[in-house]
Amino acid sequence: MTEYDVVVVGAGPAGSTVASLLADRDLxxxxxxxxxxxxxxxCGGGLTIKTLNRYPYIKEIVDSYTYGGCVYSPSLKQYVSKTMEEPLIAMVSRSRFDDYLVRRAVEKGVIFQDNSKVLDIVVSSENVKIFLDNGEMYNSSLVIGADGFSSIVARKTKLLDSRRNVGICIVKETSISKEVLDEFYTEKRIAYIYPGLEGITGYTWVFPKRDMLNIGLIHYHRGENTSNYNLKKILVDLIYKLKEKKLLPLEVDDSDLKGGAVPVYPLDKTYSNRVILCGDAAGLINPLTGEGIYYAMASAENAADTVSEAFKKDDFSESSLSIYETRWKKDFGEDIGTIIPSSKIWRRDYEKLVEIVKRDPILTELLLQLITSQVSIKSIKGKILRRYLIASIFK
Ligand SMILES: Cc1cc2nc3c(=O)[nH]c(=O)nc-3n(C[C@H](O)[C@H](O)[C@H](O)COP(=O)(O)OP(=O)(O)OC[C@H]3O[C@@H](n4cnc5c(N)ncnc54)[C@H](O)[C@@H]3O)c2cc1C
Structure with a gap:
């Protein structure tokens, strides 16, 4: 078959989720x-608890839970930490998680074709033509671009020219025995954050999972050109420093570091005639933390509602699809739209900040709630600023 109601490009969390939901509606x-x-x-593979609450089926693919966080100052001399009774973050292996979501979509009737790179998209008044690198071509009434940061769908349909703000990442995931991870990070699998190292506007994370350790760095800056910082060197230096201080298992080496990028600003428009963009392709990321899986799945849900209505009306025009943007803005726009630019948030004196925050356990807990997305920045900003001010005056 070369004709489909919908072709979804990209089988990450956004693509598999929207494909499943549309198959549920007999498309x-x-x-x-x-x-x-x-x-x-x-990817760090960290899922916020709100992701599990909204999509409870993913609990069966969770690898481990993190109950606490520890933030170090750039000198590594001071830290602030907090452990909770309830889990703060669920950890997954991205290869297993994404594969699980694809299998789920296939069970619902989605036709999945991997090893199939989309090279071109041509939208006309009758349909959309999707051209693959192996010479194949498919027709559909509508195309969903769930193809991540460099989205070919967004570029070919002129919804994306270049990204305004991006997070450049370096990451590695390595297998470590459960016993060693218990020793370093306890059974509560405490996650470590190292903000502002070497003056970068961003942070490094160490996420222990059941028998894997994920370590990475994100640096926010404007535009897609490469950053002036040698991010790989910053991460490698940290790996050796942490091992020296016995804060990282000796088994962790500096091999297999992989690069990645996150878009830190929604596109001006996330739909056009016969086209909808979801997840990273649309730039739907929490700019404070770099969290994107929740927004990929939530935007997929908003897209599925919009697309099934468009089929009922037999109207795939831009004006019919515009409700998609209204939907995602209402759903989670507050998390990603009203926040000040991440490059500003992460440009701080972390030596001083850690010193002040550790004076006030309630402030520590509020910040933990914020970075684990339990509350929106809008709802908690005032409280945090007040407590921070008081803590900075009284030693
Ligand atoms: C280093 C790093 C760490 C991160 N850590 C976290 C974290 O801990 N928690 C969190 O919530 N988010 C995290 N994120 C963000 C998260 O990974 C993304 O927001 C999320 O993957 C977005 O899902 P998506 O489905 O929109 O896109 P993706 O997961 O990027 O999926 C896009 C898919 O499209 C495919 N594709 C691309 N181009 C084409 C093409 N031309 N033809 C066919 N297929 C194509 C790709 O192969 C890919 O499978 C991190 C990101 C990075 C880079």
Whole structure:
């Protein structure tokens, strides 16, 4: 078959979720991905608890839970930490997680084709033509671009020219025995954050999972050109410093570091005639933390509602699809739209900040709630600023 109701480009969390939901509504759906699945995706693999609450089925693929966080100052001399009774973050292996979501979509009737890179999209008044690198071509009434940061769908449909703000990342995930991870990070799997190292506007993370350790760095800056910082060197230096201080297992080396990027600003428009963009392709990321999986899945849900209505009306025009943007803005726009630019948030004197925050356990807990997305910045900003001010005056 070369004709589908909907072709979804990209089988990450956004693509598999929207494909599943559309198959549930009896539409014929082709899901394409350029990679061979299961595939590795540069990611920390941290899921906020609100993701689990909204999509409870993903609990069965959770690898481990993190109950506490520890933030170090750039000199590594001071830290502030907090452990909770309830989990703060669920950890997954991205290759297993994404593969699980694809299998789920296939069970619902989605046709999945991996190893299929989309090279071109041509939208006309009758349909959309999708051209692959192997010479194949598919027709559909509508195309969903869930193809991540460099989205070919967004570029070919002129919704994306270049990204305004981006987070450049370096990451590695390595297998470490459960016993060693218990020793370093306890059974509560405490996650470590190192903000502002070497003056970068961003942070490094160490996420222990059940028997894997994920370590990475994100640096926010404007535009897509490469940053002036040698991010790889900053991460490698940290790995050796942490091992020296016995804060990282000796087994962790500096091999297999992978690069990645996150878009830190929604596109001006996330739909056009016969086209909808979801997840990273649309720039839907929490600019404070770099969290994107929740927004990928939530935007997929908003897209599925919009697309099934468009089929009922038999209207795939831009004006019919515009409700998609209204939906995602209402759903989670507050998390990603009203926040000040991440490059500003992360440009701080962290030596001083850690020293002040550790004076006030309630302030520590509020910040933990914020960075684990339990509350929106809008709802908690005032409280945090007040407590920070008081803590900075009284030693
Ligand atoms: C280093 C790093 C760490 C991160 N850590 C976290 C974290 O801990 N928690 C969190 O919530 N978020 C994290 N994120 C963000 C998160 O990974 C993304 O927001 C999320 O993957 C977005 O999902 P998506 O489905 O929109 O896109 P993706 O997961 O990027 O999926 C896009 C898919 O499209 C495919 N594709 C691309 N181009 C084509 C093409 N031309 N033809 C066919 N297929 C194509 C790709 O192969 C890919 O499978 C991190 C990101 C990075 C880079």
């Amino acid at each position: 014929s759906v082709l899901l394409l991905d350029k990679d061979v699945f299961p595939r590795w995706k540069p």
